[in-house]
Amino acid sequence: MLKFTSMTINNFGPYEGEQTIDFGDGDGVTLIWGDNGHGKTTLLNLFRYALFGRFQYRHETVDDILKLVNREGMKAGKYDFKVLLKMLHDGKRYELTRQYSVRPGVSVPTRNDDYVQDVFLKVDGHFPPNKEHELAMIMPEEVSRFFLFDGELLQEYEELVKDETSVGDKIKKSIESILGVPILTNAAGDTNFVLGEYRKEQTKAAQANKQTEKYAAQIESEAAKKEEQTKELERLQTAYDEAQDLRAKFEDEGKQNEHLRELIQNMEHLESDIAAKEATRDGLLQSIVVATRDVWRYVIGKRTTEILADVKSELSTLQERHNTHESATRLMSYIQHIVDTHHCECCNQDVDEAHVSALKKRLDEEPGEFGGLSVEEKERMKHLQIRQASLESMSSASDTQVLKIYEDQLADLLVQIDDAKGQLKDLRDEISRYGNVSDLTAAAKENAQNLAKCYAKIENLKEGIQATKDKIKEADIALASLEEKVRKAGTSDADLNLAVKKVEICAALHQLFTDGIAAYRDKLKTEVERDATELFCNISSDSDYTALKINDNYGLSIQHRSGEIIPFRSAGFEHIVALSLIGALHKNAPLSGPIIMDSPFGRLDPTHKKNITKALPLMSDQIILLAYTDEIDAQTARQVLGNTLKKEYRLRKYGSFHTAIELQ
Amino acid sequence: MNDITNFRLSKAANDVADRLVATGKFDHGTSAAKFAFAYAVKNFYGKFDPATYAVSDSNGSNYSVGSFDDLAPYVKVLYPDTDTPYIYVRALIVFGLIEIGKVIDAGGMPKIYLLCE
Numbered sequence A: 001m002l003k004f005t006s007m008t009i010n011n012f013g014p015y016e017g018e019q020t021i022d023f024g025d026g027d028g029v030t031l032i033w034g035d036n037g038h039g040k041t042t043l044l045n046l047f048r049y050a051l052f053g054r055f056q057y058r059h060e061t062v063d064d065i066l067k068l069v070n071r072e073g074m075k076a077g078k079y080d081f082k083v084l085l086k087m088l089h090d091g092k093r094y095e096l097t098r099q100y101s102v103r104p105g106v107s108v109p110t111r112n113d114d115y116v117q118d119v120f121l122k123v124d125g126h127f128p129p130n131k132e133h134e135l136a137m138i139m140p141e142e143v144s145r146f147f148l149f150d151g152e153l154l155q156e157y158e159e160l161v162k163d164e165t166s167v168g169d170k171i172k173k174s175i176e177s178i179l180g181v182p183i184l185t186n187a188a189g190d191t192n193f194v195l196g197e198y199r200k201e202q203t204k205a206a207q208a209n210k211q212t213e214k215y216a217a218q219i220e221s222e223a224a225k226k227e228e229q230t231k232e233l234e235r236l237q238t239a240y241d242e243a244q245d246l247r248a249k250f251e252d253e254g255k256q257n258e259h260l261r262e263l264i265q266n267m268e269h270l271e272s273d274i275a276a277k278e279a280t281r282d283g284l285l286q287s288i289v290v291a292t293r294d295v296w297r298y299v300i301g302k303r304t305t306e307i308l309a310d311v312k313s314e315l316s317t318l319q320e321r322h323n324t325h326e327s328a329t330r331l332m333s334y335i336q337h338i339v340d341t342h343h344c345e346c347c348n349q350d351v352d353e354a355h356v357s358a359l360k361k362r363l364d365e366e367p368g369e370f371g372g373l374s375v376e377e378k379e380r381m382k383h384l385q386i387r388q389a390s391l392e393s394m395s396s397a398s399d400t401q402v403l404k405i406y407e408d409q410l411a412d413l414l415v416q417i418d419d420a421k422g423q424l425k426d427l428r429d430e431i432s433r434y435g436n437v438s439d440l441t442a443a444a445k446e447n448a449q450n451l452a453k454c455y456a457k458i459e460n461l462k463e464g465i466q467a468t469k470d471k472i473k474e475a476d477i478a479l480a481s482l483e484e485k486v487r488k489a490g491t492s493d494a495d496l497n498l499a500v501k502k503v504e505i506c507a508a509l510h511q512l513f514t515d516g517i518a519a520y521r522d523k524l525k526t527e528v529e530r531d532a533t534e535l536f537c538n539i540s541s542d543s544d545y546t547a548l549k550i551n552d553n554y555g556l557s558i559q560h561r562s563g564e565i566i567p568f569r570s571a572g573f574e575h576i577v578a579l580s581l582i583g584a585l586h587k588n589a590p591l592s593g594p595i596i597m598d599s600p601f602g603r604l605d606p607t608h609k610k611n612i613t614k615a616l617p618l619m620s621d622q623i624i625l626l627a628y629t630d631e632i633d634a635q636t637a638r639q640v641l642g643n644t645l646k647k648e649y650r651l652r653k654y655g656s657f658h659t660a661i662e663l664q
Numbered sequence B: 001m002n003d004i005t006n007f008r009l010s011k012a013a014n015d016v017a018d019r020l021v022a023t024g025k026f027d028h029g030t031s032a033a034k035f036a037f038a039y040a041v042k043n044f045y046g047k048f049d050p051a052t053y054a055v056s057d058s059n060g061s062n063y064s065v066g067s068f069d070d071l072a073p074y075v076k077v078l079y080p081d082t083d084t085p086y087i088y089v090r091a092l093i094v095f096g097l098i099e100i101g102k103v104i105d106a107g108g109m110p111k112i113y114l115l116c117e
Helices: A040-052 A071-075 A131-138 A141-146 A151-161 A166-179 A181-207 A213-341 A353-364 A375-393 A401-432 A440-489 A494-539 A571-588 A606-619 A634-644 B011-022 B029-044 B065-078 B085-107 B112-116
Strands: A002-012 A015-022 A028-033 A081-089 A092-102 A115-123 A148-150 A545-550 A556-560 A595-598 A622-627 A645-655 A658-663 B006-008 B062-064
Touching: A002 A040, A002 A622, A015 A071, A028 A606, A028 A634, A040 A081, A040 A092, A040 A141, A040 A148, A040 A595, A040 A622, A092 A131, A115 A131, A141 A148, A141 A166, A141 A571, A148 A151, A151 A571, A166 A181, A166 A494, A166 A571, A181 A213, A181 A440, A181 A494, A213 A353, A213 A375, A213 A401, A213 A440, A213 B029, A213 B065, A213 B112, A375 B065, A401 B112, A440 A494, A494 A545, A494 A556, A494 A571, A494 A606, A545 A571, A556 A571, A571 A606, A606 A622, A606 A634, A634 A645, B011 B029, B011 B085, B029 B062, B029 B065, B029 B085, B029 B112, B062 B065, B065 B085
Parallel strands: A028 A622, A028 A645, A148 A595, A595 A622
Antiparallel strands: A002 A015, A002 A081, A015 A658, A081 A092, A092 A115, A545 A556, A645 A658, B006 B062
């Protein structure tokens, strides 16, 4: 079992400086959290780069080395980068370093030739003589798709359910590789070659015998025909494989064109959405500007209102005293009139001397509270009256309600614009990776024409292959008949008998391997079907889906409780089936290793996410899971994984070109 | 004492005014300055004495007092004893901007209506 124990990255992609992720030696799951654009896919690709020296982004291999260097490092003049992957395999410790260094004499690299790539492999502290062979033994590239995979590409496994698709063919070959089928197919090929050599010897021996020489001549002629047809078959087969590769390429380009068109459409929608939101933002800002132009009156008004209340209160006290004095003065004037005239106008009667004396006495008394305002107080009152008038003229009818509404709307809008711009940047980044998109329609048209030609060529080649196979079969029948005649006619010839015997044994051996391949395939299919079903039933929340059924391509279909095959399965279930297949392949493969998955939960509901998380330790002894925040609930993941969760890391972005790997 | 006919803000106060204008919510430095004046009166009237306030420097923008004519009546009402209202206007604007700057530094740019309450 291969295990990754640590990976150290230096100045690569978004990872500035030297950073290490420690996976430890034990079994279990390592969770690496990171939002979109924080470097999850880069991390997955770094495993691929370290192991195979190839850096792949989605379907494309990145050829421009300068694109791989950390931008912050570049600014600081660091152009070298490297990855150190430490592994454990069958008790041996492997240290694999892959690095790009700037060629001596080059100060600032501008092209791939300015770099030198070095690969170092240490096994238990020693450098093995053939490192590529060592690496191929622990992790062959042709099976890497089952160890390192991007959740978004799991839909490819749907191709296995269909007949004769180029992607399906490739995956089938990979599946047979990981399951060890090539050991038998190679053996069958080798025995077939030896059988051919023995047949030549047999023909030679028959030529030397008088009784069989005429058959030998015919055998030679038939064998020559067969050889010619076999060469033709090989040529056709090669052409067929090339055509299939071309078809895969065109299909992929077609999908990418389609995907690209979708991306461009999304980008255009997003751009117009942002433009509309920005127009609304500008409108809101204009309204806010109008509101803030006068809002100071409202703010100051809060204080002037308080001052006005104080002024009014003081003024009221003075006014009251003034009014009381005025009333008292009027009364005193009336009393003085009575004293002067001894007559009361009010009751129209004369007043006697006794009453007049009493009134005189009253007039001579101190005015007391009726005495009126002092000169200062009168001044104060005048001043307060003026102040009151000023303050009242300053009162503002406006308040901040409108401003509040506008500002709250603006805040929401700014968040929406910011989010949309983030999405737009991601889209533009993705689109920019496709290169020039200006002539997309023409490219799509050309692609469709190429694909149509390719389909026609493949059909022709298939017919040619079948016709050639038929001719080879005819030659084989003719040869078998002639060989039978040789065997019967040359029984007394020892050399001929020996040659015949060798052919018989080798033919039986070849047949054994041929039958073995078929039997082994059947056995593998049964076991993969069984293990995939077990995993599927663990993960699936639909109790009516009781089994998975495998076809000749290792494609899996879902079987209903009633025995019927589910004709159209959802994207989510497609995902679950693919994960079940990968888990089953790991269980049945002679080669076992870790599974590293990038965003594998995208299309799934919370129940299935939880079930898959729970099933992860069943898929492989070591799982490294790259997930964006909330792709799965962190608490649920910790709970269901329990002590099988070894470590958690977070990819934290501190800048466009600086992501730090932090242990949680 | 003679009142002023034009004045400069301090550098620190001017920076705060620029930050307020940069939000797009104030059309000009004078709007931000008037708002700061009101902010100072609302929150510091009675506690802050514009008569004795020493503005640290004059390295900010230059304004004609005419831009703040509408503030002078308030000063006359709020500080009836003063005969130099524009010196008070300048002091209150500078002080108000510095105080708003403290709020921004402590918790980021607030919504303007929150400064009004």
